[in-house]
Each structure stands twice: as C-alpha cells, then as structure tokens.
Amino acid sequence: MTDRRGRQLLRPEISSTRATFLELFFDLVFVFALTRVSLRLVDGAGASAAGLAAEIARTGVLFLALWLLWSITTWVTSRYEPERSVIQFVVVGSMFGAMVMAVALPGAFEGRALPFVLAYLTVMVGRPLVIATAMRSHPRRTVPLQLAAWAAVGAVPWLAGAFAPDQLRLPLWVLALAIDGTGLVLGWPLPRLGAARASGWLIAGEHLADRYQQIFLISLGETILVIGLTYSGTDFTANRAGAFTVAFVTTALLWRIYFHRAGHVLAEALRVARSPGRLGASVAATHLVIVVGVLSTAVGYELVIVHPFGRMDPAWLVFVVGGPAIFLAARARFEYEIFGRVSWSRWGGLLALLLLAPVLTLGPPMVALAAVAATLAGVAIADGWRSRRRTPELPASPLLHGEAGGGDYHRTP
Template sequence: MSEQRGGALLRTMASSERATFLELFFDLVFVFALTRVSQRLITDLDGSGETMVAGVGRTLLLFLVLWHVWTITTWVTSRYEPERIVIQALVVGTAFGSLVLGVTLPRALEERALPFVLAYVVMMVGRPLVIVAALRGHPRRTVPLRLAAWAGTSAPLWLAGALLPGARLPLWVVALAVDYLGTYLGWPLPRLGRSRIRSWLVAGEHLAERYQQIFLIALGESVLVIGVAYSGERFSRQGAAAFTLAFLVTALLWRIYFHRAGFLLAEALRRAGSPGRLAESAAQTHLFMVLGVLAAAVGYELVIAHPFDPAEPRWLVFVAGGPVLFLAARSRFEYEIFGRISRSRLAGLLALVLLAPVLTAGPALLALGTVAGVLALVALADARHARGRPPESSASPLGREMRGEAGPEA
C-alpha cells in the first residue's frame, strides 16, 4: 500500500508534458541570477590579463553551481508529477534557495561565502531526502537516495571552503567536481549500484521545453543587460549604434538556435529509443550555448559603454568569443538532432575565429558589427537552404543507441 501511495508521485502517461506555471516562476529567479554572473564577469575585466583569467574562472565555478541546481530541478519535475503538493513545495523552496544564490553570488567567494554554500547544500541534500520520504517504499526511491548521499559527500567540502577563506577556492573546485562526477557516473553507491541519467524514462516534451526556456532565459538576461547598459549614466547618441547592434546579435542568436533543431528537440526525444541519453547530451550542449550567450552579453555592455575605444583582445574574448562558443555548441546540437552539421555554422565559426585578431585594429563598435554580419550570413544561409524544401524531420543518432537498456529504476 505504501508503495502505491509513493508511486502516485511519479509521472504517468496521462501527465501533462508542458512546463507548469510554477516552473516558469522558478525561471524568473534565474533571469536575476544570470545578471549577477554577467556583472561579476564585467568586474573581472578591470585587472590584468592573469587577473582576468582567474576572475573568469572563479565566476565560471559559481555559474556551474547555478546550472547544477537548475538542471537537477528540471530532471526532478520531468520524473515526478509537478502538480503534486510535495513537488510544488520543492520547486518553491528551490526557487528561494536559488534567489539566495543570486543575491550572494557577486561576493560568494568573499564575505558572502557561508550563506551561498548553506543555500546550495540545503537544496542539494534536502530536496532528494524529501522525495525519498514522499516515495515511501517505492523501488524508485533509491535514485534520490543516491543523489542525497553524493550531495552529503561534497557538503563538508563546501562548508569547509566557506569557513576557510585561504583554502576556499580549491575546496570548492573539488566539491563541484564531486557533484558533477556523481551526475556523470549515475551516483554509484555500494550494493545499490548506479543510475545513469541516460537510462531514465523521461518526459521528452517537458525536457525539450525546459531546455528551450533556459536558452530564452539567457537571451532575456542579454536584453536586460543591453537595456540597462544603454539607459544608464552613459546614455548617448554614440552608444545608439552599439545598442542596436547588440539587440540584432541577440535576435540572430535566437533565430539560429530555433531554426529547425531548436523546434525539433521534443520530436527527437519522442522518437528516441533512448531518450535519456539524448536528453543528457542536450543538457551538456545547452550549458555551452547559454555560456556563449552570457559571454556575448558581457561584450554588449563593454561596446555600449565604449563604442569607439579600441577593441582590446580581452574584450574580444566576449564580443566574438561568446558567439563562437554558441556556434560551436549549436553545431553539436544540430548533430544531436539530425546526425549532421550545416556548413554555414562551421563557416561562421571559422570566420569569427580568423577575424578576431584583425578586429583588434579597429573600434569596439566595428567588432560588434562584424559579429552581427557573420551571424546574419549564417541565418540567411539557413533560410536559403530551407526555401522550397519540406520541413526536415529529426534523425538523432543518439536516440538510436542503447535501445531497451533502461533498468528497473528508470
């Protein structure tokens, strides 16, 4: 009887695969949190080259903490019925914890380390334990047990780093590595074994919609950065061109992402013999696409504030490097959906890499305009290739692998 009551927490064929309004509410927190990531990156640019690299590395660590929280939450709402009170309470609690992460992130490696870590540890350890209790005697309770055990293993490292400023960074790097390694390995435990994400039964349409939404969140953060940068104290005619180009680049990133592959992720997951494997790969790909968008947003702020200053190499890391990272990840995404990569994306990526050294000879505005021009050519090539042809269906090579290998806990 307890197993049946616990099983009511799981998604069924009758469950809606659309993202809930509560999940969209949860995403609002991440719009704010991602702006804190961008602002910390901007601050990191004030020092020398070595200082900048170190600062970007530290900010990347904090971003990966946010990404881990969002990803695990998405998988939770894809495995369990989001209309259940227990799951809704967990999502609301995670939203508050994520807000704490966003508030403390700008100084998380300094004086706000302890509240940052406490919010993260409580979410990562407490959430799976609540699910274990709600599942009662159901066999699938071992999956959240694994998550709680691995989160409990890294928790002392996180807390020790918060309390020991001199050892904070290396301890947190190791702790984050433990968290991501656990996810990659399937959180293996003695006697219980492991449960790889790729073997899970997932709500494909729900996951596809959530990945699309996190990409749109990143674009929304970019729009916020563009608006704030141009409407601030440096509002001027000189920045108007940079303001316009920044919005154009953002719109082109949207267009390139959603051209076919972005729309077909749900279809690819439905057709996949191993949807968990495709979803796991798509999660990794979206991580890099979102990073590319965030890096580009940093570039927007720099160019809007200093449109006619020389394009310094460290600025181009964001102005051109962000779109390069996006195109590289978007090419992988295309392979995940179709099993091939368009030459236009590879050509655009190569063009930006080759032009970057030349762009240092001109103003920052010219660099941003060049990026917009290259992305526009990629988008036009997509439109030309699709003209007069029937819509292409998904043919994911990942979905054809591991068919029928889902275990009893899937």
C-alpha cells in the same frame, strides 16, 4: 499502500508535457541569477589577463553550481508529477535556495561564501531526502537517496572552502563541483545499489525539451536586460545608440540560429527517441555551453555600449567574439544531436570569428560587435537559403535509436 503512494508521485505518461506555471515562476529567479553572473564578469573585465582568467574561473564555479541546481530540478519535474504538493514544495524550496545563491553571488568569494554554500547544499541534500521520504517504500526511493549521499560527500569541500582562506576557496570549490559532476555523469553509484545514470531514465522528453528551450530564452532575456540597463544608464549619444541597436540585432540572430530547425524540433526528437534520457543528457550538456556563450556575449554588449569607439582592450574579445563563437560551436553539436549532421554555415561562421579576432584588436569595440553581427547574419541567411523549397527535416539523430539503458518508465531520480 506505501508503494501505491510512491507510484502516484511518479509522472504518468498521460501527464501534460508543458511546463507548469510553477516551473515558469521558478525560472524567474534565474533571470536575476544570470544577470548577477554577467555583472560579475563585467566587473572583472578591466583586470589584467591573469586577473581576468581568475575571475572567469571563480564566476564559472558559481555559475556551474546554479546550473546544477536548475538542471536537476528540471529532471525532477520531468520524472515526478509536478502537480503533487510534495514536488511543488521541492520546486519552491529550490527556488528560494537559488534566490539566496543569486543574492550572495557577487560576494561569494569574499564575505558571502557561507550563505551561497548553505543555500546550495540545503537544496542538493535536502531535496532528494524529501522526495525519498515521500516515496515511502517504493523501490525507486533508492535513487534520490543516492543523490543525497553524493551531495553529502561534496558538501565537505564546499563547506571547507567557505571557511578556508581566500586562496584555498577556489580549488576546494572546484573539487566540490568535480564530485557533484562526477556523481551526475556516473549515475551516483553506491556499493550494492549500483548506478542510476540519467541516460538510462525514460523521462517525459517533451517536457524536458520545453525546459531547455526556456532556459535558452531566459539567457536571451538576460542579454536584453543587460542591453537595456546599460544603455539607459549612459548618455544617449549616437555612437551608443548604434551599439545598442547592433547588440539587439545580435541577440535576435542568436534566437534565429538556435531555433532554426534543431531548436524547433527538439521536443519531437525527444518524443520519438527510444531512450529520451540518453538524448536528454546529451542535450543538457550542450545547452550548458550554449547558455555560457550567450552570457559571455551579454558581457560583451555592456563593454561595447559603454565604450563603443574607445580603445579596444584585447581581453574584451573573450566576450565580444568569444561568446558568439562558443554559441556557434555548441549549436553545431546541437544540430548533430538532432539531425546527425552539421551545416557548413556553422563551421564557416565559427572559423570566420576565429580568423577575425586578431584583426579586431586593431579597431574600436563597435567594429568588433558589428563584425560579429554580420557573421551571425551570414549564418542565419545560409540557414534560410538551405531550407528554401525543401521539406522540413525530421529528427535523425544517432542518439535517437540507441538502447534504452535498461531502465523502465519509472527509473527516476
């Protein structure tokens, strides 16, 4: 009886591959959370080079904690039946935890460290324990227990950092993230139980593709929020109107470049993969970098809209040019994951941005953003030209036909 109840919690192969309304509701928190991340970076953009580097490191730690929470929730709903009340409870609880983290994020390295950490740990430790309890005596209940055990180990430096002096908080939290990340990569190994690497799971691949496409769109939505809020909060001058327009066009180009073929056929690639978990784990890492690139670009938007023809601070190019460059590099990897090749336009666009960066320090921010938009437009046009009068490509990833990793359909976290 208990095995049957646990088996009913697992996602059947006939389950809908579309994201549920609850998952879309869950994503709304991350629109707010990603805005908090970008605003924190904007606040640090005026600091010295050393100060900006420190702020990027601190914000990066906070963002990675949010990303781990979102990503593992996504894998949970790809492996467990999201219509079950237990899984819905887990998703809503994760949503509340993410909301608390987002609210605490602007002051997480100052006076709000403890609320941020407690919200994160409650989700990361509590969620797998709830799932393990619901699984009863099903043999797969050991995997969520492994997740909980690793999260409990990582909780030590997380909590120590929350109570430690300010100068020790960053290294302690970097250690905590290293533990959490190592557990994810290695499959949360424990003595006698071994490892349960995500690359070996046979998950609902099309659902996973849907979720990663959605988090990309959420990051684009965050850029729209930044563009609109920044422009509406300034004087409506012709210069700022121009920056507002170029920023919007840049976001539209990011959308176009992402979805041109590779983003469009991601679901099909995961559906036909012998080991969707292996491809899914690789795509997850790529989308992390893609989202970082988009968020960095959003920071650049705000700086340019506020100071379109002011003095260019060379540090601003980290966001104005660096964000799109990160996006293109990650998008090149994404193309390889899906088709086993990389278009020359990706490398050409990336090289152009890197070569232009030193020259762009000599002009105003608006010129830099316009150069970025022109480069991305060139990539998008090259993509369209390459696909003209050709049969749409089918997925041909080197990761599609690898070994399944020894797991069965119910090898689940």
